[in-house]
Amino acid sequence: MKKEIAITAYKCKQCGKIHYPYHDRCLVCKGREFEKMKPEGDAHLLTYTAIFNLPWGFDQRFLIIGVAEFENHVKAMGQIKVDSVDQLKTGMKVRPSWEPIRVQYGENVYGLKFEPIE
């Protein structure tokens, strides 16, 4: 079963600016009221990297991480499900999913993953 993407973005009720992560005041107008929104649709890749010196807590050879923008303009970081950056290009379409991104205290931690759309 596909899990729902458990990210909440915040749209400023005063000026419409979309924020993720949360800010107590709008980055544009300092407004304090936000409408909660979910990232919607597919996304396109803004930038990415492959990291070979991993931080403590990851038991793998490398990680491919990027930032993508959803169809409703929410921008977020996620791990990318490819074997090599050679399979990636900025601007390409990616499909988001909510999957385990690391293990902490023996439990899966869930987060965003992106996969290129053929």
Added chain:
Amino acid sequence: MRDVAIIGAGMIPFGRRDEDTLMEMLAYAALKALDDAAQSDTGHVLPPIDAVYVANMGGGMLQRQTAIASSLVDRLSLMPAAAETIENGPASGASAVKNGLLAIASGYYDCVLVVGGEKMREVTGWRATDFVATMTHPQAEYPYGITLPGMAGMFTRLYMEQYGVTREHLLAISLKNQEMGTLNPYAHVEMALDRDGIFDSPHSIVNNPVTADPLHLYDLCPVSDGAAAIVLCSLELAKKLSKPPVLIAGFGQATDTQTLQEREDPTDLKAVTIAAQKAFAMANLTPADIHVAELHDAFTILEIAESEHVGFFPKGEGGKAALAGKTRLGGQIPINVSGGLKARGHPVGATGVAQLVDIVWQLRHELPANRQVQGAKNGLTVNFGGFGNNVLAFVLKRVEQ
């Protein structure tokens, strides 16, 4: 506001210092700066140290030691001087200096000691990488395994695509800074790089592997132990000393969003631009007046991007300028003559202070000819915290006695 000068500067060699505790490193650097100021004080006019600001980012996490400044004044027998530890990520060093600067400028204190230090090599590489990554956003970034080199990789990709920066440009920074490191007895890495071995030859893929695509191993600074210190007092008092005072002519600090993706243009390091503009405005100088600069090259791309954002070169020209030798000793604007973070090393809490120490030596004309910028009068430093979300710049000026 009173004018404030640097009257003492000291540093211990950066690198892997297994034999020293964090406190020992801080104390050794502090004593060097205090001795340097005392040497200059032939007329015995200097008052006692009123306050000590200690820059350190990781003592609590890496050494399980807190309240480091209180411990240091005890070791140095500086009681009852005021003391506090300043934590501002990799910009802790410059932040501590700023606190000293403001304290003297206000007239509240007369003489201040600033020490920065970090001991990062006693934990494994992946623990150190994790420690530095704790600066990232705790929900939106950190859980994904993003590292600071990873942030720099994503930034580099955008810079390459939008401004035509090439690996060749990045390489020019590594080669220059590591070459300068061989001349600096305080540098962590005293090994010149061979272009063929890390770029041209088929072996380069082994010698210089991708670490945070598109950045390679030699695009990154090392993880270091080290400490540096300076002594500050009013310019009025500094003029009574024998060594030429170095005036803190300008200072600027600015912040930006924590995540790159929330910046309107992620290649625009606004905090660098604003910090530098403020420092130049206060000093009443322009980038063209600067003779030597220490920029925060934790990653080669940062030296290029900062050289543009502080105003030495138009955006998109920094890489070409480096490749053309304009930022070498003897060039238009020598950058990181010390070897920078790339070769001197990057003990995070020490870096911002070490940059000032190197510029003080340059402006006092105390360095050997092979790394002295001839006749240097004005210098610039940029200390870059987080991924550009907290940046401090200083303009220093030699004052003729």
